[in-house]
Each structure stands twice: as C-alpha cells, then as structure tokens.
Amino acid sequence: MASYSSEVKNELTRVTGDDFCCQAAELAALFRMGGAMSIGGQMQLGINFVTENAALARKVLNLIKGKFELKTEVMVSRSRRLKKNNRYMIKVVPAPEVVDLLAALGIMRADGWNDGDDTAICEEECCKRAYLRGAFLGGGSVNRPEGEYHLEMVTENRLFATTIVTMMEGFGFPVGQTERKKDCMIYLKDGDAIMRFLRLIGVEEAMQSFEQVRLVKSVRNKVNRLVNCETANLNKTVMAASRQVAHIKRIDQYIGLENIAPNLREAARLRLAHPEAPLQELVDLMEGRVSKSGMNHRLRKLEKLAEELPGGDIN
Numbered sequence: 001m002a003s004y005s006s007e008v009k010n011e012l013t014r015v016t017g018d019d020f021c022c023q024a025a026e027l028a029a030l031f032r033m034g035g036a037m038s039i040g041g042q043m044q045l046g047i048n049f050v051t052e053n054a055a056l057a058r059k060v061l062n063l064i065k066g067k068f069e070l071k072t073e074v075m076v077s078r079s080r081r082l083k084k085n086n087r088y089m090i091k092v093v094p095a096p097e098v099v100d101l102l103a104a105l106g107i108m109r110a111d112g113w114n115d116g117d118d119t120a121i122c123e124e125e126c127c128k129r130a131y132l133r134g135a136f137l138g139g140g141s142v143n144r145p146e147g148e149y150h151l152e153m154v155t156e157n158r159l160f161a162t163t164i165v166t167m168m169e170g171f172g173f174p175v176g177q178t179e180r181k182k183d184c185m186i187y188l189k190d191g192d193a194i195m196r197f198l199r200l201i202g203v204e205e206a207m208q209s210f211e212q213v214r215l216v217k218s219v220r221n222k223v224n225r226l227v228n229c230e231t232a233n234l235n236k237t238v239m240a241a242s243r244q245v246a247h248i249k250r251i252d253q254y255i256g257l258e259n260i261a262p263n264l265r266e267a268a269r270l271r272l273a274h275p276e277a278p279l280q281e282l283v284d285l286m287e288g289r290v291s292k293s294g295m296n297h298r299l300r301k302l303e304k305l306a307e308e309l310p311g312g313d314i315n
C-alpha cells in the first residue's frame with residue numbers, strides 16, 4: 001500500500017498555480033528543499049534537483065520548461081538508501097540563462113545570493129500557498145490519519161525554515177519547530193490544522209479519506225467518553241448503595257429494624273438483600289408497589305434516620 005504521504009504528494013504534483021508568480025514561488029521552495037547548484041565550464045551556473053518521486057520530477061521539469069528555454073537532462077538511478085527506490089535527477093545544464101531563472105525565483109538578487117528568505121516573492125496569498133505546497137512536496141510528509149496526527153517538513157536550511165514557519169503562522173497554524181541532528185523539523189500535531197494545511201496547499205481527493213477517518217475517530221472518542229461517564233455513574237451508584245447499607249446496619253443496631261415504620265423496614269430489608277443494586281432494580285423488585293421517587297424517598301429517610309443516631313455522620 002502506498003503511504004498516505006505519497007498519495008497526498010501524487011495529487012499535489014498535479015496541482016499548479018495558473019500564474020507565473022505562483023509557479024515561481026512553488027519552484028523556489030522545491031529548489032530550497034531538493035535542489036543544489038552546479039557549476040559548469042566558464043563558471044556558468046546550473047541546477048540539480050533530486051527526488052524519488054517520478055511525478056514530482058516531471059512537475060519540476062514542467063515548471064522549469066514552462067517559462068524558460070533551458071537545456072535539461074533527466075537521470076534515473078537506484079537510491080543508495082535501503083528501500084532502493086528510483087532516484088530522479090533533473091539537471092538544468094549550466095548556461096548563462098540559468099541566472100534568469102534564479103533571479104525570477106528570487107534566489108539570486110542584484111545584491112547577491114538569497115539564502116532562504118523568500119518573503120519577497122510570496123506577497124500574494126496565492127503565492128504563499130504555492131510556496132508551502134513546494135516545501136511540502138520537496139521535504140514534507142504526513143501520517144495516515146488512522147495513526148497519530150503528524151505532518152512535518154524537514155530542511156537543513158534555518159533561514160528557509162524560518163520563512164516557512166512565519167508564513168504558516170501568518171495563516172494561523174499552530175506550528176511547532178524542533179532540531180533533529182543537523183535538520184530543522186517543522187511540524188503540525190493537530191488534526192484540524194493538518195486538514196486545513198493540506199487543503200490550503202491544494203489537496204482535495206486525499207482529503208476525503210482524511211476527513212472520514214477523522215470523523216470515525218471523533219465518534220469513537222465520544223463513545224469512549226460516554227462509556228467512561230457511565231462507568232463513573234455506576235461507581236456513584238455503588239458508593240451510594242454501600243453507604244445506605246452501612247446506615248441501615250446502624251439503625252438495626254441502635255433501634256432494630258422491627259421498630260421502624262413498615263414501609264421503611266421493607267426498603268431497608270430490600271437494600272440489605274441487594275447491597276449493590278441500582279435504585280431502579282430495587283424498584284423493579286417491589287413489583288409496582290412503589291415508584292422510583294417513592295423508593296428514593298424511603299432510602300433517604302433511612303439515611304436521615306441513621307445520621308441522627310449517635311456518631312451517625314458516617315459517609
């Protein structure tokens with residue numbers, strides 16, 4: 001079974017903003033995550049982008065080719081990691097025009113390199129969403145909703161991480177951030193926030209299963225709460241019954257059950273015979289001769305009686 005992450009990502013590789021502003025923002029974040037500069041002859045710049053996701057490789061290629069006439073190559077190799085996935089490398093061959101691409105993405109500026117503060121190319125909301133989509137596609141993952149709610153994005157670039165966090169906070173997300181070896185991990189732990197984030201960056205289809213599971217989970221929690229509540233009530237019933245038994249025994253000791261009013265005596269004997277029965281059960285045992293409130297009244301009278309006995313205030 002494909003992971004939920006790859007399900008979400010495969011959908012996202014088909015989502016692209018119509019405007020160049022958004023495409024540039026997404027590509028910039030993708031390059032920050034999985035790209036590296038290369039230097040060719042005559043110190044010309046090139047870009048290598050690496051991913052294990054074939055659909056993402058295609059998307060990056062399309063984003064580059066959509067606007068720029070650059071020479072590209074695609075290389076496929078086996079990943080060195082254990083899972084032995086394919087590894088795709090998009091190579092933007094070093095050429096003078098690569099500078100135009102880097103300038104359009106805000107990575108190269110008139111005053112020099114921009115190491116990861118991309119706020120300037122992400123002024124519009126559409127671009128922010130595209131940028132976060134790129135960041136997630138390039139370095140993110142999300143747990144299947146059946147498990148623990150967790151979405152994360154990982155990068156070594158601190159400045160880039162700050163850009164992502166600031167942007168997410170701007171959208172009101174409860175973002176967490178932690179260091180993991182040399183990486184910086186940005187995460188969301190809240191089911192609602194994860195749902196809202198995925199939707200913000202353009203996930204729709206994979207959302208449905210997330211929502212369904214979330215619904216089932218919340219119903220299950222509600223049922224658990226109800227069950228716990230019932231257990232609590234049951235405990236209360238048992239406590240009340242055992243207190244009543246103690247009271248009745250004291251009455252018997254000091255006054256004698258044969259000396260109290262017959263309706264109280266009847267209730268007292270019934271309670272002694274069924275020390276853990278809930279009130280309704282005692283009522284049922286009376287076979288219609290007393291109502292629930294009538295029985296409750298008798299038991300309360302017995303308790304009151306016991307409390308008036310010497311040292312009677314037991315609980």
Ligand SMILES: [Zn+2]
Pocket residue numbers: 017019020021022023124125126127128130
């Ligand atoms: Zn835009």
